[in-house]
Every structure is written in C-alpha cells, then in structure tokens.
Amino acid sequence: MNKVIVVVGPTGVGKTKMGVELAKVFDGEVISGDSMQIYKQMDIGTAKVTKEETQGIIHHLVDIKDPTDSYSVKEFQETVRKKIQEILSKGKTPILVGGTGLYIKATLYDYEFSETQDNHEDMKEKYAHLDNHQLYNYLMSIDQSSALELHENNRQRVLRAIGIYEQTGQRKSEQLAKQKHECIYDAYFVGLTIDRELLYERINQRVDVMKNLGLEKEVCSLYKNGLTRAHQSMKAIGYKEWFDYFEGLCSLDDVYENIKKHSRQYAKRQYTWFKNQFDMHWYEVDLTCFDKTVTKIVEDIKNEK
C-alpha cells in the first residue's frame, strides 16, 4: 500500500488514539499534524501523546521545537513531506494525525509559499499609519484579485498579501493561479466526529483533567523561563489564558473557563474547515466501543486500495 492515511477532526474527538490504532493495523508511523504539539515542555495543555499512549508506535513532529522558537506552515510542509517519503520508502504507512487544518492541507496539496521572511511584526510597524480601509485600498491598487478575496478588516491577511508582493515582486493571486489545488498524495481522509454536545462535555472534562495533571505548574515554569504572550507557542489554548491571571486581571476559575470556551470555539472552527476543505470520509466515533469505529475505518481503507 502506498497510501497516506490522514486522521483529522475537532479537538477532543479521539484522533490520537485512532492514529495509534490505525498504525498498528497498517504497519504505520504517526506524523503529528498539530501546530502546538511540536513544542517541548508543553505537554499537558496540548494534550500531547504520552509514552504509554503511543504503544510503541513512532510519532514524528512532536517535541521538535523549543517554546521560544517560532514555526511556520512552510517549515511544517517541508518537514512532513520528507517524513512521508521516508516512511513510504521503508514500506510503511504514514499516518498524519492532527487538528491544524491549514498545515495538513498545505502539506498534502500543491500549496507553494512565497520565499518571504517571517516578518509580520515589521509589516505591522511599517503600515501602522494606515487604517484598515487605507491599507485595503493599497492592496487593491497592487493586487486587486487578492484584495477581493479578503475583508478589509482582516488586516493580518491584507498585510500578508502586500508583503508577498513587496518581497517577491509577484502577486499572491498570480502565485495561486499557478497551482492546481489538488492533493499530491494518494490520501485517505478520515474525519472523526461525535455529537456536538458530547464533544463539548468531553472538552470540558479534558480541561478538568489537565488541571489535575498540573497544567498550572507547567505553565508557571514556562512563564518563569521568560515566555510571554508574544511568543507563538504561547498563543496556544491552555497557555495564553494564563497571562491575564499572572497579571492579576482575572481569577483562576476564569482561566479554566476560558480554556474550555476557547477549546469549544476552536472545535467549531475545525469542523467548518474540515467539512469544506477536504474530500472527507466522516466517521461517527462510537464512544462505547471505539474498536468498532476502528474496524469500520480499516475495512473502508482496505477496500479503497
């Protein structure tokens, strides 16, 4: 089999476990498709796979960065594509498991990113004197078709489009036009889902578990090591909520409530992405009998090839 298996779904649905189960069946290695589990020292809050949970299955792209490092989709794309080749050449099955939709799509599809530096801070400064409307008009003047795809309030993306043109001399829209927008692997997309209410319950429970496992201690030690809200790693749910607390702006209860809330909102955004971006095979996870779901997926994949 020369297939890449992709397991996605909202946070808390059971992707990690599914990845391991599928790896056992298909002689696979798991590649994490997650923008935050790449960071060392961030174990509890990112619900990172534990040693026991891996059951001996190799997991790539976990613990590859320090929390002070920044990271990019492009880097992810390059690293994972290499990993996939490596695993395939060993005759094993790559199993990409994660919740970061853009990272996964960029890797599996023929996305090509411009050779620009990661400099959104500079761009922010450079154009601080323009309001949203003015900035948008500027983009309209240099790359109209990209502008039309964006809302003028989405300053982050407007700036990005401007940056691409300024640094490469090529318009973002032109770049996109060169791509085919197709999946470059023989991939089988497994989308895991459960009833929304149930998912939210699970998310809430999982946050309670994180609390008991010592999330506060984990975050405190990062904080003491000098990590701030500005670091990319500290944008993660489960971590960013603590800064208000450390600054005396909210209570400890608020921290956990916010983590729950942000996780729920994240799950919702993941659903809309996965529903609309991939040729997905959806599976309702059987919570009383996880193996049933595994069996069903295994059958479907075997019938595919």
Next chain:
RNA sequence: AGGGGCGUGGUUCAAUGGUAGAGCAUCGGUCUCCAAAACCGUGGACGCGGGUUCGAUUCCUGCCGCCCCUG
C-alpha cells in the same frame, strides 16, 4: 426591621415618554505561512400587576427578587 440602590437578550452594561443599542457568549461561515490564529455574518431582551398619558421600558405605585448601609 428601617434607609438607599438595582431589576433590559445567555451574560456584562447602554439609551429613550413614541415598542430598545453595544461588548462578550451562542449559532453559521471564510481561509495558501501568526491558523490552538485572523476575519465575516446571525437569532435572541425591557421581573409581575395597577395608575398617569393619545402612547410607558422610561413617570407614579403595590408586589416579588437581588445588592449595600444601619440595627
């Protein structure tokens, strides 16, 4: 118990004698490197009763509920 204050969508808070507006939450959506991010759209409310008035959420009043002070 006495004095004062407050009761507006899920929540925090506005405004107004001519049937109410915002933030957050909710729900839906967008997506080519900050993506666990950024952004867009959406439904939903004047505690209950009486009075004044052409008309009350707004003024008066009774009740209920909550908060503060005093004892």
